[in-house]
Amino acid sequence: MKIGVFGTGMVGHTLATKLVELGHDVRMGSRTKDNPKAVAWVEKGGARASQGTFADAAAFGELLVNCTEGQASLAALHAAGAQNLSGKVLIDVSNPLDFSRGMPPSLTVSNTDSMGEQLQREFPELRVVKALNTINCSIMVDPASVAGGDHDVFVSGNDASAKGDVTKLLRSFGWRSIVDLGDITTARGTEAYLLLWIRLYGALGTPSFNVKIVR
Amino acid sequence: MKIGVFGTGMVGHTLATKLVELGHDVRMGSRTKDNPKAVAWVEKGGARASQGTFADAAAFGELLVNCTEGQASLAALHAAGAQNLSGKVLIDVSNPLDFSRGMPPSLTVSNTDSMGEQLQREFPELRVVKALNTINCSIMVDPASVAGGDHDVFVSGNDASAKGDVTKLLRSFGWRSIVDLGDITTARGTEAYLLLWIRLYGALGTPSFNVKIVR
Numbered sequence A, B: 001m002k003i004g005v006f007g008t009g010m011v012g013h014t015l016a017t018k019l020v021e022l023g024h025d026v027r028m029g030s031r032t033k034d035n036p037k038a039v040a041w042v043e044k045g046g047a048r049a050s051q052g053t054f055a056d057a058a059a060f061g062e063l064l065v066n067c068t069e070g071q072a073s074l075a076a077l078h079a080a081g082a083q084n085l086s087g088k089v090l091i092d093v094s095n096p097l098d099f100s101r102g103m104p105p106s107l108t109v110s111n112t113d114s115m116g117e118q119l120q121r122e123f124p125e126l127r128v129v130k131a132l133n134t135i136n137c138s139i140m141v142d143p144a145s146v147a148g149g150d151h152d153v154f155v156s157g158n159d160a161s162a163k164g165d166v167t168k169l170l171r172s173f174g175w176r177s178i179v180d181l182g183d184i185t186t187a188r189g190t191e192a193y194l195l196l197w198i199r200l201y202g203a204l205g206t207p208s209f210n211v212k213i214v215r
Helices: A010-021 A036-045 A054-060 A070-080 A115-122 A160-173 A184-192 A194-204 B010-021 B036-045 B054-060 B070-080 B115-122 B160-173 B184-192 B194-204
Strands: A002-006 A025-030 A049-053 A063-066 A089-092 A127-131 A152-157 A177-182 A210-214 B002-006 B025-030 B049-053 B063-066 B089-092 B127-131 B152-157 B177-182 B210-214
Touching: A002 A010, A002 A054, A002 A070, A010 A025, A010 A036, A010 A063, A025 A036, A025 A054, A036 A049, A049 A054, A054 A070, A063 A070, A070 A115, A089 A115, A089 A160, A115 A127, A115 A184, A127 A160, A127 A184, A152 A160, A152 A184, A152 A210, A160 A177, A177 A184, A177 A210, A177 B194, A184 A194, A184 B194, A194 B177, A194 B184, B002 B010, B002 B054, B002 B070, B010 B025, B010 B036, B010 B063, B025 B036, B025 B054, B036 B049, B049 B054, B054 B070, B063 B070, B070 B115, B089 B115, B089 B160, B115 B127, B115 B184, B127 B160, B127 B184, B152 B160, B152 B184, B152 B210, B160 B177, B177 B184, B177 B210, B184 B194
Parallel strands: A002 A025, A002 A063, A025 A049, A063 A089, A089 A127, A152 A177, B002 B025, B002 B063, B025 B049, B063 B089, B089 B127, B152 B177
Antiparallel strands: A127 A152, A210 B210, B127 B152
């Protein structure tokens, strides 16, 4: 599949690399056409890897992945262009972390709203599915690296068929337990969980953990 | 031990009953001396169960447990009286849930503050330990009822010795994995998690679940 990945940071890099490994054609998008991190990724990425602006990546992808920082996500999607987003599935991995008061970060949007909802409201023709934002990126693409893969990832979104597409992709990453939380407002839950995740990171001394729902 | 439990709702009832079963002397506190729910609990509770006002319960308890609704917690502790709270350990089980906009609830305080911090700030001589607020009350007192007890509970607080006391009590309930998240500001994490808990409740169709941290 042709996939556009927004963001050249560690999350974008990790997901784009995994998607190429799985045989997808991946275009990494950023603010500028010649982002050095994107260029370096393409040089190592082989024939299936390419890069360009947010608009280039959006136009290229049949499926899109938002790996930009939460505070930059709305601007990134505006740069991508509503016409390039319309009708497509966007996996929103972003978290609205605010480091302006130092560590630990707070959230720029939370409680009665979420980043996922903001993106969905701003681009109603985009099919936003919040997913993978509760996990460190190394585990996102290799769930088996922790507890043999016996733990959970969550999806939130208004479009059942879009969530089906994302679930399929997550299974190809090795995810076995994918919990559909409901519509995009349930992203409030997974984004707010970051406030616990950050503290668990501090207490455990490693970002290599996840939660398993037990009943 | 003599324990004061604030609140006559399901959480207070469940915890007070468990504490009596474990051999503690428990006084349930509420706004009025003759709260019908507290009176009914005492009638069934045996010789170790008593009830009274918040101040009565606070004066009685060597250890205190706040099971009032988050929105009522500050008022409950003021009614209990700073002199009755001073130097004591308070397990704060409350969550600042706001149902005024209907379901699902939002939080009245979150992100950059928490209920646990508010109580600690208001009563600096009280040794607040946030705990058990991430779990349905039936599981609080019977962790083995879910996944054989192989899941996690969190403690947050500024006083290491107070957290030690609470950890001991939690072990007597059957908790095996008790994660010390750090100071009372880490209550922001466990309180914000309620926004995910509520959505998990909706998705799973039961409140009888918890999370296990996997590494």
